[in-house]
Amino acid sequence: MRNLLRFIIRYNFFFLFLLLETLAILLTVSNQYYHQTFFLHSANRISSGIYQTYNRIGSYFQLRTIHDHLLEENVKLISQRKENYIITDQDFFIAEDTLFQRRFSYMHASVINNSVNRRNNYLTLNKGRMHGIKPDMGVITATGVVGIVKQVSERFSVVMSLLHSDMMVSTKISHNNHIGSLIWEGRDYRKTHMMYIPPHVELMTGDTIVTSGFSTIFPENIFIGTINNWEIRRGENYYTAIIDLALDFNNLTHVYVVKNLLKEEQENLEEFALPDI
Amino acid sequence: MPVVYIRYFLLSAILILAQILVLNNIWLSGYFNPQLYVMAILILPLFLPGWVLLASAFFLGLIIDMFTDSLAIHAAATVFMAFCRPAVIRLVLGKTYDNETEIPSFAAFGGLSLVIYVVLMVFLHHTVLFFMEIFRLNEFGQTLGRIILNSALTSLFVIILFALLERNFRK
Numbered sequence: 001m002r003n004l005l006r007f008i009i010r011y012n013f014f015f016l017f018l019l020l021e022t023l024a025i026l027l028t029v030s031n032q033y034y035h036q037t038f039f040l041h042s043a044n045r046i047s048s049g050i051y052q053t054y055n056r057i058g059s060y061f062q063l064r065t066i067h068d069h070l071l072e073e074n075v076k077l078i079s080q081r082k083e084n085y086i087i088t089d090q091d092f093f094i095a096e097d098t099l100f101q102r103r104f105s106y107m108h109a110s111v112i113n114n115s116v117n118r119r120n121n122y123l124t125l126n127k128g129r130m131h132g133i134k135p136d137m138g139v140i141t142a143t144g145v146v147g148i149v150k151q152v153s154e155r156f157s158v159v160m161s162l163l164h165s166d167m168m169v170s171t172k173i174s175h176n177n178h179i180g181s182l183i184w185e186g187r188d189y190r191k192t193h194m195m196y197i198p199p200h201v202e203l204m205t206g207d208t209i210v211t212s213g214f215s216t217i218f219p220e221n222i223f224i225g226t227i228n229n230w231e232i233r234r235g236e237n238y239y240t241a242i243i244d245l246a247l248d249f250n251n252l253t254h255v256y257v258v259k260n261l262l263k264e265e266q267e268n269l270e271e272f273a274l275p276d277i
Numbered sequence: 278m279p280v281v282y283i284r285y286f287l288l289s290a291i292l293i294l295a296q297i298l299v300l301n302n303i304w305l306s307g308y309f310n311p312q313l314y315v316m317a318i319l320i321l322p323l324f325l326p327g328w329v330l331l332a333s334a335f336f337l338g339l340i341i342d343m344f345t346d347s348l349a350i351h352a353a354a355t356v357f358m359a360f361c362r363p364a365v366i367r368l369v370l371g372k373t374y375d376n377e378t379e380i381p382s383f384a385a386f387g388g389l390s391l392v393i394y395v396v397l398m399v400f401l402h403h404t405v406l407f408f409m410e411i412f413r414l415n416e417f418g419q420t421l422g423r424i425i426l427n428s429a430l431t432s433l434f435v436i437i438l439f440a441l442l443e444r445n446f447r448k
């Protein structure tokens with residue numbers, strides 16, 4: 001026993017290295033699969049405080065662009081107002097409210113930390129549990145899908161970006177409704193890949209890609225991007241299309257968090273009906 | 278002596294803030310992201326006990342991880358780099374280095390030796406960092422490219438900083 005102790009003390013540099021390296025690797029591996037990271041994320045108090053101060057200063061420099069985006073969005077919304085339309089149907093009709101039930105509701109949040117140049121990218125938002133945000137909610141903007149909420153703290157939340165190796169979004173080609181999976185393979189944050197499109201589908205450059213609405217996270221028909229090019233990779237039987245993302249992740253400032261009001265009902269049913277999955 | 282420690286502490290704090298607030302927003306042509314904060318480990322004095330070196334490397338990495346949502350990959354990389362430091366210094370300065378060259382600097386090491394020391398250490402750090410980041414081997418060529426290009430950029434930044442700090446950290 002004393003010899004063992006003396007051995008450990010003699011080579012303490014090596015043993016301490018082993019201990020710390022193992023600890024670091026354990027923290028990395030175990031937290032890749034669970035939501036409960038205890039402090040290693042930018043939603044904790046110290047780091048989010050620093051980021052928020054920094055963001056408060058930095059956001060002044062983007063006011064003009066944000067202003068332009070808001071104007072564009074306003075124009076779009078104003079053009080949808082009821083006053084812009086005349087009723088062509090001269091018959092009586094009844095507006096039956098119960099025909100429509102709200103499925104998605106939205107909340108505004110601003111991005112206080114963002115990255116695009118890593119292999120796995122995350123964003124931090126300035127809203128959290130206090131504001132009703134929960135893990136697995138979708139995050140979108142007016143021009144596209146941003147990601148999925150991964151962790152929440154009291155006032156902040158961390159979003160797994162579309163630019164992440166574990167992220168997979170169910171998408172479809174807008175004009176013929178064929179579905180495929182959106183996966184980011186790294187390198188360029190303006191491009192992503194749509195996989196598993198059957199080879200009999202006719203693709204065109206410029207085809208619009210939107211969300212399929214099959215998952216409980218994103219509503220249907222949210223614009224993602226357009227097809228740039230496609231190929232059948234060696235050893236595969238499917239098309240892989242290269243998509244130009246409409247959303248520029250680099251200057252992301254304001255996003256909307258999507259809440260699916262019927263999510264539990266759909267998931268419960270699917271769990272009951274498809275017990276193997 | 279305590280003055281030196283305060284100086285180290287301040288330097289580390291400035292490096293961490295510069296890394297998370299400025300450098301992490303800089304990327305040249307897509308994916309060059311200089312990791313200047315490794316400087317805080319590279320400049321530590323040679324007479325420092327091994328456990329202090331490893332512990333400070335671990336906490337430095339963990340702080341960076343906290344801000345970049347990268348789990349503990351920076352901690353793993355800095356600890357590995359700190360572990361390799363004695364061997365790298367022995368390699369660069371020859372078997373018998375005297376204790377007068379206590380703090381790594383151009384004056385103490387000599388120009389070429391310092392450059393080799395920095396490049397080797399940064400390369401070791403980046404190798405662990407980028408492989409931990411993707412956590413798989415099937416994008417090997419691309420990752421190797423990222424490691425080499427980013428190491429070159431970080432080394433350049435670190436060497437410039439060594440030149441700027443030359444006077445302040447000399448005994």
